[in-house]
Each structure stands twice: as C-alpha cells, then as structure tokens.
Amino acid sequence: MLQKYFGKDKILFHRQTLTREARVLVENLVTKPQNRDILLMRFSTAIIIAVSYGHQITTDDDPYLKIADDVCRLAVPTLSPPEGSLVQLFPWLQHFPTWFPGTYHANRAREARPFVQQLYEYPYADVKRQLANGTAKPSFLATQLDELQSGEIDPGVTIEHIQGASAITYVAGAETVGQIF
Secondary structure, eight states, X not given: OHHHHHSGGGGGGGHHHHXXXXXXXXXXXXXXXGGHHHHHHHHHHHHHHHHHHOOOOXXXXXXXXXXXXXXIIIIHHHHSOSSOOHHHHOGGGGGXXXXXXXXXXXXXXXXXXXXXXXXXXXXXXXXXXXXXXXXXXXXXXXXXXXXXXHTOSOTTOOHHHHHHHHHHHHHHHHHHHHHHO
C-alpha cells in the first residue's frame, strides 16, 4: 500500500505540492526570518499533510496543524521511547493502576490515545466527505479509499488499515523532520 503510492516513480506526481509549499516557505522566511524553525516545521508538515490527505494548510489555526502539533508533542514520544520500557517487556503491566511503578509509558499512551484517535478519524472523515462531494484532491488516503471502493486493493485491507497507514505516513514524516531540526 505505502510502497505503491510513495515509490520513486511517484515523486513527479507530488512536484506541484512541493513547489507550492517551497514558495510559501520562502515568502514566510523573507517576512518572518526570526521564525525560521517554526516555518521549516510548518513547511514539512504542510507537505506531509498535502501528500497524505490532499489538504493544503493555509492558516496558522488550521485543524490539521493542531492535530499535527498535538500528535508530535504528546503521542510521538509515547509511541517510540528511546529505551525499552517495562510495559514493552511485560505487557501485563498495562493493566496495573497508574500509580504503580513501571507503568509510566502505559500512562503516557493512555494520555495520547485521544490525539492518535483524532489523527485517524479527522482526516478520514474529511477526505470521505470530499470524495462524496467530488471535491477530494489527490492524496494517499483518497487513493486508498477509491481503491477499496473499487475492489482494486487487497481483500484483507480494511478502513482501519487505511487509516493506520495514513497516520503512519504523517508520523513517519514528522518524526524524520523532527530529528533533522
């Protein structure tokens, strides 16, 4: 699913998005050079969201930016702790009370769950609505939903798989960019 859409031969398909967002970045850097790090993060986020969901970020209060910020601040650190956690070694610890020693990562995961859920649900509902209205822009999520509808996708793939793969594209891109900056 991911390899098919994000293969080397598909980069030209995203050229218009990359060019548009590069122009926005340059304009913003000229007018607000003191915000360089924020602008670079917004640039990369805008590209990931455009490619994954077909949504163009136009304002600083865009709901996709809010979701992206919440996920990066709260969920991504929980999803990939730098060291192995006790909960990973002993999964039954997730059922222990929050005050019990060793359940820190399980507690963080519980706190992050609503933000991850929003990353799954909001873009899906938005793209699904756009597909129904005939206004959806090309994106990974729209392509996968079209293929699911037409039966072109593997029979075992569900909407939950597609939502998860879409979320992974965002988280992987955000995590990569976050490590660069």
